[in-house]
Amino acid sequence: MLKSDALTKRFGDRTALDGLDLEIQAGEVYCLLGANGAGKSTTIKLFLGFLKPTSGRALVDGIDVVLDPLGARRRLLYIPELVALHDELTGFENLRYFATLAGIEDASPSRLRACLADAGLQAAAVDRRAATYSKGMRQKVGVALAIAKEARVLLLDEPTSGLDPQASAEFHDLVARRRDAGAAVLMATHDLFRARQVADRIGIMRAGRLVRSLEAGVLSAQQLESAYLEAMAAETAQVA
Numbered sequence: 001m002l003k004s005d006a007l008t009k010r011f012g013d014r015t016a017l018d019g020l021d022l023e024i025q026a027g028e029v030y031c032l033l034g035a036n037g038a039g040k041s042t043t044i045k046l047f048l049g050f051l052k053p054t055s056g057r058a059l060v061d062g063i064d065v066v067l068d069p070l071g072a073r074r075r076l077l078y079i080p081e082l083v084a085l086h087d088e089l090t091g092f093e094n095l096r097y098f099a100t101l102a103g104i105e106d107a108s109p110s111r112l113r114a115c116l117a118d119a120g121l122q123a124a125a126v127d128r129r130a131a132t133y134s135k136g137m138r139q140k141v142g143v144a145l146a147i148a149k150e151a152r153v154l155l156l157d158e159p160t161s162g163l164d165p166q167a168s169a170e171f172h173d174l175v176a177r178r179r180d181a182g183a184a185v186l187m188a189t190h191d192l193f194r195a196r197q198v199a200d201r202i203g204i205m206r207a208g209r210l211v212r213s214l215e216a217g218v219l220s221a222q223q224l225e226s227a228y229l230e231a232m233a234a235e236t237a238q239v240a
């Protein structure tokens with residue numbers, strides 16, 4: 001569902017992403033871990049078509065993002081660190097607005113309200129202005145859009161940073177439900193604990209390269225932390 005072939009991005013003489021080969025199937029969650037500047041957001045922006053690769057290809061459901069950006073984007077839903085809502089609109093009005101922009105066919109009020117409920121937004125909040133929303137509530141509107149769009153691919157860039165543990169757990173449950181509904185999910189995160197819980201596979205990036213790819217199911221929390229720290233220590237050794 002998501003595939004990259006030798007995907008590379010340079011900014012001047014800085015290589016942000018170096019020859020990434022990645023494949024994520026429908027019904028799979030892949031978490032990308034790595035220090036600040038490792039290339040996680042660059043990877044996501046290349047799949048979104050926000051950046052153009054220097055070389056290599058990013059494919060969404062077999063569609064080359066550079067050749068058919070709109071076709072690729074129709075299948076995607078992107079949730080950034082903070083979902084940007086129009087503060088003067090309610091949660092429902094925001095969802096209706098974004099659903100219209102996304103060209104969603106069935107954007108009837110009853111369906112959109114059902115999507116907000118599925119995403120766990122409290123009924124009392126649905127018709128309240130987004131200015132009053134917590135970060136967790138904003139992220140739920142993003143998930144509601146994914147549900148309404150029946151997005152086959154979710155690209156999540158640190159979607160739970162700054163969320164309290166309960167809101168983070170709720171968000172990861174929603175991600176798991178999208179996965180169980182058949183979505184392919186690529187999530188950049190710094191949260192090793194949640195990554196291990198929600199991911200099927202975990203990739204560790206360092207300086208633009210995918211240096212480890214691990215099956216999450218067979219790893220203890222301690223093994224994942226050790227693998228991560230080893231990857232980071234190798235970087236420190238290289239730099240020193």
Ligand SMILES: Nc1ncnc2c1ncn2[C@@H]1O[C@H](COP(=O)(O)OP(=O)(O)OP(=O)(O)O)[C@@H](O)[C@H]1O
Pocket residue numbers: 011014015016034035036037038039040041042043188
């Ligand atoms: N638009 C840009 N122009 C120049 N350099 C950039 C640009 N975007 C990213 N970079 C560089 O590319 C590298 C990878 O950045 P990226 O944002 O992908 O890292 P990241 O793993 O997402 O980090 P973080 O955890 O801080 O979000 C960094 O060295 C960064 O400075």
